[in-house]
Amino acid sequence: MDFTISGAMPIHNEEAFLPYTLATLVDAGLNELVVVLDRCSDKSEAIIDKFALKANYPIRKFVVEKRKWKHRTAEVFNIAIKNTESEVIYPLGGDCMYDTRIFEIDWRPIDFATFSLIDYDLLGDQWRKIRANIINVYRKIVQLGYTRMTRKPLFHQVQGFKRQVFKSVGIHDVYHEDTVFTREANRKGFRYRFFPQFTSVHLGGTQDLMDAVLPFDSAKKS
Numbered sequence: 001m002d003f004t005i006s007g008a009m010p011i012h013n014e015e016a017f018l019p020y021t022l023a024t025l026v027d028a029g030l031n032e033l034v035v036v037l038d039r040c041s042d043k044s045e046a047i048i049d050k051f052a053l054k055a056n057y058p059i060r061k062f063v064v065e066k067r068k069w070k071h072r073t074a075e076v077f078n079i080a081i082k083n084t085e086s087e088v089i090y091p092l093g094g095d096c097m098y099d100t101r102i103f104e105i106d107w108r109p110i111d112f113a114t115f116s117l118i119d120y121d122l123l124g125d126q127w128r129k130i131r132a133n134i135i136n137v138y139r140k141i142v143q144l145g146y147t148r149m150t151r152k153p154l155f156h157q158v159q160g161f162k163r164q165v166f167k168s169v170g171i172h173d174v175y176h177e178d179t180v181f182t183r184e185a186n187r188k189g190f191r192y193r194f195f196p197q198f199t200s201v202h203l204g205g206t207q208d209l210m211d212a213v214l215p216f217d218s219a220k221k222s
Contacts, residue, residue, distance in 0.1 A: 005086050007092045008034050008036075009091075010073065010079070012038040012076070015043040015044050017094055021095060021097060021203075022047070025098060026056070027056065030057045031057055033059050034083050037061060037064065064076060071173055074171055074177035078170075084163075093202070105195065110193045111164070111191045111192070112165050112185050112190055113195060114157035115158040117201070117202055118199060169188065
């Protein structure tokens with residue numbers, strides 16, 4: 001059985017990263033990409049419009065002009081996900097290069113999944129790139145060791161989940177919205193799997209060391 005797949009992507013002034021992100025998604029096998037333009041004042045929308053002419057699936061845009069939630073990222077991810085129409089949903093960032101094999105996994109035996117992510121600080125100086133590499137080493141150790149020992153979901157990874165997981169858990173107005181989502185999905189007994197062999201790359205600013213490597217149940221919450 002094949003599942004329909006939606007990407008849910010909030011964007012806030014990410015014209016520097018979007019060309020790299022979208023280049024990995026042209027033939028990603030999505031059924032749709034829902035984009036939420038969050039008060040963009042740069043060329044992000046124009047880049048999305050140009051991409052829509054090349055992609056082999058429909059792009060649907062929503063514009064947010066005013067913030068309502070305390071935590072902006074949680075709010076716009078919630079909007080994007082709620083406007084998807086597929087059976088499986090992948091929250092996507094506008095500043096990541098994606099390993100498109102994450103969209104080809106077998107969803108029959110699982111309800112939600114996480115995938116490896118490493119940092120490459122595209123716009124950072126040499127020190128920030130070195131720092132990102134150090135964090136990536138620790139991240140890989142935690143990814144492989146923690147999940148094998150505990151069988152629990154990891155904090156701050158690329159995610160995918162079935163629609164019933166979102167209906168049951170939802171996105172909360174907290175700083176680490178992905179962490180809380182993953183923890184609650186696990187607590188409610190949804191079937192989980194981590195795919196360490198598929199690695200995407202975060203191009204934005206490097207995370208703090210503890211933020212990047214701690215499992216979800218040790219992460220900070222607001």
